[in-house]
Structures are given as structure tokens and as C-alpha cells.
Amino acid sequence: MVHHQNKAIREGDNPDLTAERVTGTFDTHSMAAQIYNSEAHARRRREITEIIAKRPELHDTKPFPFMTREEKILESSRKLTLITKHMNEIIEPNNSNEMFHLNNEVLGIEGHPMALHGIMFIPALTAQASEEQQKKWLTRAINREIVGTYAQTELGHGTNLQNLETTATYDVATQEFVLHTPTITGLKWWPGNLGKSSNYAVVVALMFIKGKNYGPHTFMVPLRDEKTHQPLKGITIGDIGPKIAYNVTDNGFLGFDHYRIPRTNLLMRHTRVEPDGTYVKPPHAKINYSAMVHVRSHMITGQAIMLSYALTIATRYSSVRRQGQIDTTQPEVKVLEYQTQQHRLFPYIARAYAFVFAGAETVKLYERVLEEVATGNVSLMADLHALTSGLKSVVSHYTAQGIEQARMACGGHGYSQASYMSEIFGVAVGGCTYEGENMVMLLQLARYLVKSASLVKTGQSSKLGPLVAYLGAKSDSTSLIDRTPTTGFAEYVKTFQHIARRQTLKAADKFFGLMEKGEKRPIAWNKSSVELNRASRLHTRLYIVEAFVRRVEEVADPRLKEVLTDLLHLHVNYELLDMSTYALEDGFVSSSQLDYVRDQLYFYLAKIRPNAVSLVDSWEFSDQELRSVLGRRDGHVYENLFAWAKASPLNKTDVLPSVDKYLKPLMESARASKL
Numbered sequence: 225m226v227h228h229q230n231k232a233i234r235e236g237d238n239p240d241l242t243a244e245r246v247t248g249t250f251d252t253h254s255m256a257a258q259i260y261n262s263e264a265h266a267r268r269r270r271e272i273t274e275i276i277a278k279r280p281e282l283h284d285t286k287p288f289p290f291m292t293r294e295e296k297i298l299e300s301s302r303k304l305t306l307i308t309k310h311m312n313e314i315i316e317p318n319n320s321n322e323m324f325h326l327n328n329e330v331l332g333i334e335g336h337p338m339a340l341h342g343i344m345f346i347p348a349l350t351a352q353a354s355e356e357q358q359k360k361w362l363t364r365a366i367n368r369e370i371v372g373t374y375a376q377t378e379l380g381h382g383t384n385l386q387n388l389e390t391t392a393t394y395d396v397a398t399q400e401f402v403l404h405t406p407t408i409t410g411l412k413w414w415p416g417n418l419g420k421s422s423n424y425a426v427v428v429a430l431m432f433i434k435g436k437n438y439g440p441h442t443f444m445v446p447l448r449d450e451k452t453h454q455p456l457k458g459i460t461i462g463d464i465g466p467k468i469a470y471n472v473t474d475n476g477f478l479g480f481d482h483y484r485i486p487r488t489n490l491l492m493r494h495t496r497v498e499p500d501g502t503y504v505k506p507p508h509a510k511i512n513y514s515a516m517v518h519v520r521s522h523m524i525t526g527q528a529i530m531l532s533y534a535l536t537i538a539t540r541y542s543s544v545r546r547q548g549q550i551d552t553t554q555p556e557v558k559v560l561e562y563q564t565q566q567h568r569l570f571p572y573i574a575r576a577y578a579f580v581f582a583g584a585e586t587v588k589l590y591e592r593v594l595e596e597v598a599t600g601n602v603s604l605m606a607d608l609h610a611l612t613s614g615l616k617s618v619v620s621h622y623t624a625q626g627i628e629q630a631r632m633a634c635g636g637h638g639y640s641q642a643s644y645m646s647e648i649f650g651v652a653v654g655g656c657t658y659e660g661e662n663m664v665m666l667l668q669l670a671r672y673l674v675k676s677a678s679l680v681k682t683g684q685s686s687k688l689g690p691l692v693a694y695l696g697a698k699s700d701s702t703s704l705i706d707r708t709p710t711t712g713f714a715e716y717v718k719t720f721q722h723i724a725r726r727q728t729l730k731a732a733d734k735f736f737g738l739m740e741k742g743e744k745r746p747i748a749w750n751k752s753s754v755e756l757n758r759a760s761r762l763h764t765r766l767y768i769v770e771a772f773v774r775r776v777e778e779v780a781d782p783r784l785k786e787v788l789t790d791l792l793h794l795h796v797n798y799e800l801l802d803m804s805t806y807a808l809e810d811g812f813v814s815s816s817q818l819d820y821v822r823d824q825l826y827f828y829l830a831k832i833r834p835n836a837v838s839l840v841d842s843w844e845f846s847d848q849e850l851r852s853v854l855g856r857r858d859g860h861v862y863e864n865l866f867a868w869a870k871a872s873p874l875n876k877t878d879v880l881p882s883v884d885k886y887l888k889p890l891m892e893s894a895r896a897s898k899l
């Protein structure tokens with residue numbers, strides 16, 4: 225038996241797809257270890273996939289697109305119950321990476337009744353509840369004795385937390401907080417699983433003590449009776465209705481009518497209210513925003529995975545779809561042979577790898593900050609906030625763009641729900657909004673960049689943190705791309721640094737200049753905000769390139785290193801062309817240098833071509849996880865598209881009741897009137 229580098233090869237597969245896999249130059253299991261950050265985890269993912277494959281009760285009973293929302297929620301609850309019961313037979317206890325994979329395989333990306341329980345409720349309790357409170361609630365939450373969510377956003381306010389309307393007013397006499405929703409716009413609106421599933425929530429409300437507003441604080445709030453699941457008195461609660469996607473999750477609304485909770489339900493790890501109403505300040509004003517930072521840190525990887533779903537589907541399908549000829553004397557080609565198709569897909573494959581490498585670094589930094597904050601050291605919170613704000617915005621933006629490109633690359637069949645592209649897009653694009661609207665989060669990073677620019681301008685560059693140290697460096701007068709015998713990545717990094725530095729300093733100049741001319745700070749900020757956000761994007765894209773370079777430098781296996789180096793070449797050339805306006809503006813890069821960059825790009829599209837399928841196979845998504853007829857591992861697309869269509873609920877009968885009721889009489893009366 226021949227041992228291929230690509231471990232997805234099986235007998236009986238579509239030969240067009242097998243031919244792609246045979247040309248792969250690297251071991252896909254080893255690449256999976258890069259993607260998932262360790263050989264052990266990549267192996268465990270495969271083991272979990274195998275266990276699930278052998279348990280039909282954990283499989284979808286029919287394709288998701290054929291289910292109603294209610295059916296999907298029922299089906300998801302059934303499987304959630306099973307995996308809760310058999311968790312220890314499938315994954316290692318409390319291993320969040322394994323849990324993430326188990327959920328994606330069994331429950332899928334459309335959410336489930338305990339999605340927010342794991343993503344935000346438990347992280348909020350872990351970071352913000354005191355030890356005593358954790359003893360009371362955290363263990364019960366981890367055991368799934370109670371189900372919770374994170375209720376912050378309201379109908380009228382999501383971004384501007386200072387103007388939330390839900391109030392928590394301390395009553396010294398009873399030592400209780402009184403939660404109240406004063407208006408319709410003060411209703412909590414959007415929290416995942418709030419509508420129907422959760423019986424508790426970490427609620428964010430403005431805290432008032434003796435008439436003074438202390439701003440947003442987090443409270444543990446019971447919402448429903450633990451036995452009957454009926455809403456408790458004083459609570460109005462429900463589902464907000466269907467969304468673009470993610471409809472298995474019951475995003476909800478919630479109102480309070482003078483609803484009382486004990487003083488000790490204020491989450492008190494970092495902040496306290498004494499029985500007499502004395503307020504004890506936290507060590508950092510935004511310490512209670514930790515659940516948001518948790519999601520922002522982890523969603524970089526989550527987004528990379530969704531982008532890779534779409535790219536896996538489109539790249540496999542492009543290898544079995546034959547349409548048209550390049551050489552008219554030859555048979556029809558696989559659509560992946562077209563340079564335009566490669567240009568549509570391969571730069572996004574490179575981005576998906578870049579994002580997952582950046583995501584791994586972010587999670588590491590997050591874990592470090594979490595540990596430090598637990599001991600009272602808040603020094604890295606601002607850096608983490610700036611980094612994750614930029615990354616969540618840039619990565620979710622390009623993920624959505626990439627998924628849409630992948631859908632279009634599948635032609636007509638990409639528009640069918642059999643491709644699953646619309647759901648992947650719908651779920652992923654939510655990431656541009658949740659956890660901070662992208663523009664808003666870029667502006668958060670811009671605050672950090674402007675402060676850093678001030679240090680540079682006042683000769684204090686030595687005080688710059690490592691993520692922005694390049695802002696204080698001196699630039700070469702022109703880029704050395706194509707001017708040195710072997711143009712390496714260092715030249716590209718220097719060019720990206722130059723572009724990001726120039727835009728940051730320019731945007732900061734504009735902002736400070738407007739203030740010097742007499743504009744008030746917030747007005748000057750608003751008038752500079754498009755330029756500021758450009759700086760934030762460039763800074764973040766520089767970080768992503770650097771993370772990619774760091775990873776490639778670490779790789780020892782020469783075959784992996786070669787293909788990852790090819791991907792990195794593709795990435796830096798594509799990125800530079802995409803931001804060439806900035807590079808051309810001050811003549812740092814000339815148009816002849818851009819011609820070189822373009823040639824490099826085409827060279828690497830062609831070089832990557834034989835490895836394209838192996839690069840997407842390396843993500844090791846099972847068919848169950850992808851839920852896409854077009855993206856099937858075996859490449860047998862056409863017969864399965866036909867089977868899928870035949871299974872459509874509309875095809876259960878030959879004549880629909882709507883035809884009997886309306887169309888037949890309509891046609892009959894039209895015919896009769898002609899007589």
C-alpha cells in the first residue's frame with residue numbers, strides 16, 4: 225500500500241480529488257498539528273471525530289436546511305443531553321479545546337441551548353465571582369445544574385455601556401439590589417440563550433448607591449424557577465425571533481420590574497459593596513469587561529475555522545467541478561486551474577492560516593493576563609484590550625469577505641443550502657457585530673495607537689510597549705523589496721511597519737491638529753476617526769503578518785516549512801498589493817516594485833496549486849462537521865446533490881397542497897376564460 229502525505233485519501237473517492245491529494249508535498253497530520261498548536265490536540269481531534277462517527281445517535285437526523293427552527297432546537301437539545309451524559313467517554317474532562325471540537329462536530333455552528341453558558345457565563349463567573357460566590361455558583365454551572373448567559377446589550381444600547389438603562393439600585397435597609405428596566409429601550413435584547421434556555425444570567429446594570437451612579441457592574445441573577453423553568457415574578461423574558469443565521473440559539477429579551485436580588489449577588493472578586501453601601505473600587509476600571517475580552521481573544525480562532533470551512537468546501541469542489549477549456553484542444557478543466565479561481569481562493573487560504581496563528585498567540589496572551597489579573601496585576605490589560613479589539617475587527621471582516629468569495633467560487637451550487645455556505649457566512653458575519661461592533665473596536669485600538677504616537681512625538685519612544693515599538697523606529701527612505709539579491713520577509717515586514725507607522729502618525733497629527741485649532745477632543749476625534757481606523761487596520765494587519773512570520777520561523781519539518789513559506793509569500797504579496805495606496809502615497813514603494821510584487825503573487829499562486837487541496841484537508845474537518853454536500857471529503861458531489869434535492873421536504877409529494885388549492889384552480893379558470 226502506498227503511504228501518501230495527504231491522509232484524507234481513501235479508495236473509491238472521486239479520482240479528480242484523489243489526484244489533487246497525491247500531489248501534496250507534506251504530511252497533512254503534521255500540518256494539522258501546526259493548525260491546532262500541538263500534535264497531541266490534533267490527534268485527539270481525530271480520535272474524537274472517530275468516536276462520534278461510530279455513534280449514530282450523535283449524528284444529524286436530517287440535513288439542517290430541511291429542519292424548522294423548532295426542530296433544530298429540539299434536535300440540538302437531544303444531542304446536547306447525550307454529549308453531556310457521555311462527555312467523559314468522548315473528551316478529557318474540562319478540556320475546552322476538545323469541548324469546542326465536540327460541539328462543532330455534534331451540534332454544529334448554528335448554536336445550541338448552552339452556547340453562551342460555556343462562552344460567557346462560566347468565563348464571567350470564573351473571572352469576576354469571589355471564591356465564596358464561585359463555591360455557590362461556578363461548580364453548579366460547570367456541572368450544568370444551572371444554565372446561564374451574559375445579558376448586557378439592550379434594545380437601545382449595545383456599544384455605549386455607560387448609557388445602559390437597566391439599573392441596580394442598592395437598598396441599604398434590606399441589603400438588596402433592585403433591578404429595574406425603566407423603558408422599552410432598557411430591555412435586555414440579544415443575549416444568546418436568554419430567551420428560552422437559561423435560568424440564570426450574569427446581568428450588566430448601572431449600579432446606584434445612595435443616588436450615585438457607579439457605572440456598569442455585573443450581577444448574578446436568577447431568571448427562572450429551577451424546577452418549573454417558569455420565569456420568576458418580576459421578570460419578562462422571551463426570544464427575539466429569527467436572525468440571519470445562528471437560529472438554534474435563542475437570543476432573547478429580558479425586563480425587570482423592581483426585581484430584588486441579595487447584595488451578595490454583585491460579582492465581588494474585584495469590586496465590593498459593603499452592607500452599609502460603601503463601595504470598594506476595583507484595581508482597574510474595566511476589569512468587569514473580562515467576559516468580553518475572553519470571547520474576543522478566542523473568536524480569532526473561531527473565525528479562522530469558519531473561513532476554513534468555506535475554503536475547504538470551495539477548494540474541494542473546484543477540484544471536481546470541470547467547466548470550459550484553457551487549451552481548446554484539451555478536455556474541460558477543473559475550475560481550480562483558472563488563475564482567477566486561484567486568486568479568489570488561495571490568498572484566503574493564506575489568511576486563514578495567518579489568522580489561526582495570530583489567534584493562538586492571542587489566547588496565550590489572554591491566559592497570561594487572566595492569571596496576572598487574578599493576582600491583582602492589571603498592567604497588561606490595556607495591551608490585551610487593544611490587540612483583541614483590532615484582531616476581532618480585522619479577522620471577522622476578512623473572514624466574512626473570504627466566505628463570500630468562496631461561495632461565489634462555487635458558482636450556482638454555492639447558492640444552494642446544500643453547500644452550507646449561507647449558514648457559515650451568516651454565523652461568521654455576526655462576528656463583525658457581536659463583542660463590539662467592528663468600527664467601534666477599531667476606535668478602541670486607535671486610542672492606544674494615538675497614545676503611542678504621542679510618546680513618539682514627545683521623544684519618549686523608549687516607553688512604547690513591544691506591540692508598538694516599531695512606531696518609534698526610523699524608516700528607510702524607500703522599501704528594499706526587489707532591491708536586494710534575495711528579498712526576504714524582513715523587507716516586507718519593514719514595509720508594513722512603514723505603512724502602519726506613517727498612517728498612525730498622520731491620523732494622530734490630524735487629531736491633535738484639529739484640537740490645536742480649537743476643536744474639542746471628542747469632535748476632533750470624530751473628525752479623524754476614518755483615518756484613525758485605517759491606522760488600526762494597518763497596525764493589526766502588520767501584527768498578523770508578524771505572527772505568521774514567527775510561526776514559520778519556528779517550524780522544523782522542512783516539507784511543512786516549505787509550503788508554509790509559500791503561503792507566507794502569497795500572503796505578504798497579496799497584502800501589500802491590497803494596501804498599495806498607502807505604500808505609493810509617499811513613494812516608499814515604486815510602481816515597478818509593485819510589478820515585482822504582482823509577479824511574485826502569480827508565481828506563488830501557481831506554486832501553491834498542487835498543494836491547495838492538502839492545505840485545506842489539513843484542517844481535518846469531517847463531513848459531519850462541514851455539513852456541506854459540495855465539500856464532501858470523497859468528492860462525490862453530483863449524485864449526492866441529487867439525493868439531497870430529492871430529500872427536500874417539498875419532494876415528499878408530487879403535488880403540493882398549494883397547487884391543489886390555488887394554482888390548479890387558477891390555471892383552470894384561465895383555461896376556462898379562453899374558451
Ligand SMILES: CCCCC/C=C\C/C=C\C/C=C\CCC(=O)SCCNC(=O)CCNC(=O)[C@H](O)C(C)(C)COP(=O)(O)OP(=O)(O)OC[C@H]1O[C@@H](n2cnc3c(N)ncnc32)[C@H](O)[C@@H]1OP(=O)(O)O
Binds near residue numbers: 384385513518
Ligand atoms: C470561546 C469561543 C469563542 C468562539 C465564538 C464563536 C461563536 C460565538 C457566537 C455567538 C456570540 C457570542 C457572544 C457574543 C456576546 C456579546 O456580544 S456580549 C456584548 C458585547 N458588547 C460589547 O462588546 C460592547 C462594546 N462596547 C464596549 O466594550 C465598551 O463600551 C467600550 C466601547 C470599550 C467603551 O467602554 P466604556 O466603559 O464606555 O469606556 P470609556 O470610554 O469610559 O473608557 C475607555 C477606556 O477604557 C479602556 N477599556 C475599555 N475596555 C477595556 C477592556 N476590556 N480592558 C482594558 N481597558 C479597556 C479603553 O482602552 C479606554 O482607555 P483609555 O486609556 O481611556 O484610552
Ligand SMILES: Cc1cc2nc3c(=O)[nH]c(=O)nc-3n(C[C@H](O)[C@H](O)[C@H](O)COP(=O)(O)OP(=O)(O)OC[C@H]3O[C@@H](n4cnc5c(N)ncnc54)[C@H](O)[C@@H]3O)c2cc1C
Binds near residue numbers: 380415416657667
Ligand atoms: C449574533 C449576536 C449575538 C449576540 N450575543 C450577545 C450576548 O450574548 N450578550 C449580549 O449582551 N449582547 C449580545 N449581542 C449584542 C452585540 O454585542 C451588540 O449588538 C454589539 O455590541 C453592537 O452594539 P449595537 O447593537 O448597540 O450597535 P450600535 O452601537 O447601535 O451600532 C450601529 C452603528 O453605529 C456605529 N457606532 C456606534 N457607536 C459608535 C461610536 N462610538 N463611534 C463610531 N461609530 C459608532 C457602529 O459602528 C455601527 O455602524 C449579540 C449580537 C449578535 C448579532
